[in-house]
Amino acid sequence: MRAMTELSHIRNFSIVAHIDHGKSTLADRLIQSTGTVQDREMKAQLLDSMDIERERGITIKAQTVRIDYKALNGETYVLNLIDTPGHVDFAYEVSRSMRAVEGSLLVVDSTQGVEAQTLANVYHALDADHEIVPVLNKIDLPASEPDRIKEQIEDVIGIDASEAMLVSAKTGQGIRETLEAIVHRLPAPKGDRDAPLKAMLVDSWYDLYLGVVVLVRIMDGKLRKNDRIRFMQNGTVHQVDRIGVFKPGMLPVEELGPGEIGFLTASIKQVRDTKVGDTITHEKKGTETPLPGFAPSVPVVFCGLFPVDSAEFEDLRNAIEKLALNDASFSYEMETSAALGFGFRCGFLGLLHLEVIRDRIDREYNIDLITTAPSVVYNVHMKDGEMIELHNPADMPDLTHVSHVEEPRIKATIMVPDDYLGDVLKLCQDRRGIQQELTYAGSRPLVVYDLPLNEVVFDFYDRLKSVTKGYASFDYQITGYRQDNLVKMSILVNDEPVDALSMMVHRDRAEMRGRAMVEKLKELIPRHMFKIPIQAAIGGKVIARETLSAMRKDVTAKCYGGDATRKRKLLDKQKAGKKKMRQFGKVDIPQEAFISALKMDS
Incomplete structure (x- = not known):
């Protein structure tokens, strides 16, 4: 000891x-x-x-x-x-x-x-x-x-x-x-060794052998092995199996006192039971007042994760559950899509967080994934006064019942060398940004913009790096919601909506976005035996259309000479067949087409 x-x-x-x-x-x-x-x-x-x-x-x-x-x-x-x-x-x-x-x-x-x-x-x-x-x-x-x-x-x-x-x-x-x-x-910590135990839960993660490992900072009191402790937020009681410190491997100790940072394990099964910022105290003679804690992390980017092979859905479920054990800021719920089958709607803190989770599923669990277009959370205000949080654009209610839609805005701070300032200002204006300030930090401009988050989640960071040759640095914080003229754009292939490709866009840009999307899909979808219309629509109004022509067999090849009506008859018969085929035909959109269509080009 x-x-x-x-x-x-x-x-x-x-x-x-x-x-x-x-x-x-x-x-x-x-x-x-x-x-x-x-x-x-x-x-x-x-x-x-x-x-x-x-x-x-x-x-x-x-x-x-x-x-x-x-x-x-x-x-x-x-x-x-x-x-x-x-x-x-x-x-x-x-x-x-x-x-x-x-x-x-x-x-x-x-x-x-x-x-x-x-x-x-x-x-x-x-x-x-x-x-x-x-x-x-x-x-x-x-x-x-x-x-x-x-x-x-x-x-x-x-x-x-x-x-x-x-x-x-x-x-x-x-x-x-x-x-x-x-x-x-640096100052020494403060704390009272004789007061009731008050420990802050700083972090928690899942270990295969020990169950949930909890990182704690002792504020007051002392923590020993075999103590019975209570988590104040959810009221659960556990017995401490082991306590220790990181050096950086785990080193068991007999007790932790005020000001110390260490870990405890107590046969806890779920990381969900250990909320970050919670206060831990003794079951008996515990403290009355919990620590202020901190606000839970709020996901800002949502996207769908679907397995390329639908037989791997159960494997994907296991992978996501295990990752969520170790990452409290990652949320998920099940969803189905007509085009992609069963999958999960997942929430992330940003695009890098999304990439890291996707890479880990691919690498640690060997599952090929399709990621739908990232979207943010919109507040949809209905005419009857109700407010709905919209995570997936495909769930947008009928526009006749909607009063207005609010989108999240961010305050973006960008530091950039003088030579690239013009390009950065143009990029922010193109993304519906409102300039708030432009000051100089020494010799470098510091630009602050009010930007819509949905314009940032696609490829803003990549574009910023490319226009400044990698010299710009970028940071943002969410400032709140603001009303704007937003609409849901649906993509229809052969008159069937493809929910995985629907997205929220600003009305002024909808036509440009829609045209780019249908042109891209025309190149990506293979030709069928019947012609396929590809449309972008807002509500019932089509704003862009491309037609994928049919593959055709030359039915008149066997006609040598004779009356023209003979050829006409064969062509009309083929036309009627194609029409019937289009009515009942199913368009297969290959997975690669989805992945390519969802990569947004500027």
Whole structure:
């Protein structure tokens, strides 16, 4: 049994930064230089444990590690470090991790400077009342300009950067000074060891052998093995099987006290029972007042996932259920489609989140998927005063009963080099954006736009990267709903609506979108023995049409000479047959056609 750590000797902090500014590498150096992990077990991005994180070079899940550090004053400190993701889709992970700690290391690339996501993450840290220590990374690179970047941090973010740490996470330069700064500049946690247990549930995930593993931050009281604990939100009671800390492997301990971050397992079967932000207390003599917690994550992008081979539906159900165990921000419900069969309507925090889930299903469960067009949640106000949340455009009620439709809007912050500013402004105007401000952060323009979310979820990020040659950085937050002139566009093939291709569009752009879609489908659908009309319609009005001509047999080939009526008779007979065929004929749209049609070109 180890002695309890004094509160004054604990430091809890997170590392925040824009994508690729070196958070995970800095975490590696802090772990390595304190001897937490032996050199032979060390690998790059040690805390990124998922294959997909290592391949893409990004952090998806926030990870925790406990470091013991002997400071220059001879005292030993316990440092609890949380490495957070940088991508906007996982901002929920960041804001959640912030509530469990008291300080942040703000990592800024000394060659790139402040980016959009740097700003967003600093605001998360300030919202959580953090003490912030700026760290300028990559100072070993020839293009590093620490003095300019210090000024930029002060101008753009407004925090004092005169004592910013100068670090190279790659070579290890400045790591010792950073550890000293963590000890002396970040505050110690507060808490009462003798008060009733009050622990915050920071994260939870499913382990095949242990059941649900719960990451907790103890605020008051102490937690021991075999304690009976109660989750205050849903009132369930469990007995603690084991408690421990991450070093970064699981290390069992006898007890956790105030200010400490660790894990517990209690034979919990469902991750759904462990809501993030919940308060854990003892069953008897527990605390009366729960912690404020944090708002649950709200999915913003929805799309349908269907198996290419309908026989794999049960496998897909198992895969989705297992992924949902480990990812509280992923939601799903079953749906059926006339064209694609049985599948699931899934909710995601953004397009990268969607891609990650889709890749994991493909890779870990070997299921080929069709993804329908991503859509957002619309508020449909009916004439009788009722309001419906619309997740799937195919479920849009009859327009005669609809008063108006509201769509989600976002506040987008884009930082871009001067040369590409014009292209970015044009892109935002084309996407129905309203410019709110254009300021300069040092020498770089910072543009803030009010944009509709449904214009962003398709391919906005890709277009932004291509018009700025990859130099723009982009961050967004949802601001609310606003009424606009939105309509549901249906695609009809041989007079049958194809629900997987229906989408919500702005009325002014419906014709352009519809024409592009029917032209694309004309190329993708194979010809049949009868002609096939392909139409885009709003309600009962067709706004675009293409006709796929029929394959024909030459029925007059056997006629040598003779009266013209003989040939006419054969052609009329063929025409009547084609007409009958079209009436009863079924058009098969191949899966590849769906996938290609759903990839939106600008």
